[in-house]
Amino acid sequence: RRATGPARAGPFGDMPRVLEFRIPFPCTPDQYKWGQIYTVAKVCTEMTDPKDGAGVESIANESCTLSGYGEGVYTKKYYHFRSKLPGYVRAVTPKAATFMEEEAWNCFPYARTIISHPSFTKFSIEITTIHAPAKRDAGGKIEYEDNVHKLEGSVLKARKVREIDIGDSSDVKKDQYKEQEDPSLYRTKGGKGPLTPGWIGREEEVMVAYKLVTITCNYFGISSVVEDYLESYEYGLFKSSHRKFYCWMDDWYGLSQEEIRAFEAKANSEMTARMQSAKGAGPVGQAAIKAAVEQGGVDDMTLSSRSLP
Numbered sequence: 001r002r003a004t005g006p007a008r009a010g011p012f013g014d015m016p017r018v019l020e021f022r023i024p025f026p027c028t029p030d031q032y033k034w035g036q037i038y039t040v041a042k043v044c045t046e047m048t049d050p051k052d053g054a055g056v057e058s059i060a061n062e063s064c065t066l067s068g069y070g071e072g073v074y075t076k077k078y079y080h081f082r083s084k085l086p087g088y089v090r091a092v093t094p095k096a097a098t099f100m101e102e103e104a105w106n107c108f109p110y111a112r113t114i115i116s117h118p119s120f121t122k123f124s125i126e127i128t129t130i131h132a133p134a135k136r137d138a139g140g141k142i143e144y145e146d147n148v149h150k151l152e153g154s155v156l157k158a159r160k161v162r163e164i165d166i167g168d169s170s171d172v173k174k175d176q177y178k179e180q181e182d183p184s185l186y187r188t189k190g191g192k193g194p195l196t197p198g199w200i201g202r203e204e205e206v207m208v209a210y211k212l213v214t215i216t217c218n219y220f221g222i223s224s225v226v227e228d229y230l231e232s233y234e235y236g237l238f239k240s241s242h243r244k245f246y247c248w249m250d251d252w253y254g255l256s257q258e259e260i261r262a263f264e265a266k267a268n269s270e271m272t273a274r275m276q277s278a279k280g281a282g283p284v285g286q287a288a289i290k291a292a293v294e295q296g297g298v299d300d301m302t303l304s305s306r307s308l309p
Helices: 029-047 153-158 223-247 257-277 286-295
Strands: 017-025 055-066 070-080 099-107 110-116 123-133 160-163 207-217
Touching: 017 223, 029 055, 029 123, 029 207, 029 223, 029 257, 055 099, 055 257, 123 223, 207 223
Parallel strands: 017 160
Antiparallel strands: 017 207, 055 070, 070 099, 099 110, 110 123, 123 207
C-alpha cells in the first residue's frame, strides 16, 4: 500500500508544451470512473501484440493515498512499442530502450499520470485529469471551466486548449476508422446517443474530462518535432479511446465494482503473461530498465534537425 503520491513538480525550467484537452462524455462522473477502468484494461489488451514486441506489462496495481485527494489506486505499467515508433526515434533509440514506464495515481475525480524512460531523463509526459459534471447554459451549450487546473503565469499563458468531440469522425484517419466504434452510429441499450451533431445539448447526462498534458523534451534539435508528434498522438489517443469507451458502454454499464475490478485483474494478468512469454519481444520488466540504463549515452544525445526526415 502506497502511503503517498508524487510531489508536485516545481517551477518549469525550459518551457514545456502545455496542452489542455476538454472531453465531454455522456454519463455521470461515477459511471465514468468505473467504465474507464474497464475501457483502459480492454484497450491495453488490444494494444498487446507480442508477435512484434508491442504490448503492455502491468507491474503494480495497489492502493495509494494522494495528499489533498484521498484514497485511490496506484498503477505502474511498461509499454513496449519499438514497431510503433517513428523512424527517426528508432534510429536513435537502442532496441532495449524502446519502452516507456507509466505511473498513475487515480484518486477520482483527480488523476495524475507520468510517462518517462530511465535513459531519457530530460523527457517526460505528465497528464493531470480532473473529471467534473458539465455546466451548461440555457441552450444546452457547455460552459467549460476556464482554469480548472489552476495554472498561473507563463504556464497559463502557454497553455493550448483543444476540445474533443467524440461523435465527430471528420478527423479520424481512414485506416483507423471502424464503424463499430463510431458513436454517431451507436445508440446504447440505456437510450444514449447516437452522438450526432448537437449531442451535447441533447444528452441529459454529460460530464467533462479536463486533461492537462505537459510534454517536456529538452533535447537540442528534436524538441519541437517530438512535441508536435506527441500533441497529435495524445489527441488521437484520447479521441479513439473515448469513442471506444462510449461504444463499449453496453459491455460495462451495469457491472458491479467487483466485476469490473475482476475484469481488470484478469486482463492485466493475461497481457503481462503474453508479453513475458513472447519470443523476440526483447527484455521486459526490470530487465528492460537494466538493459536500457547499461547501454547509456542516450541522455546526453544532441541531434541536428538536418538528420531528421
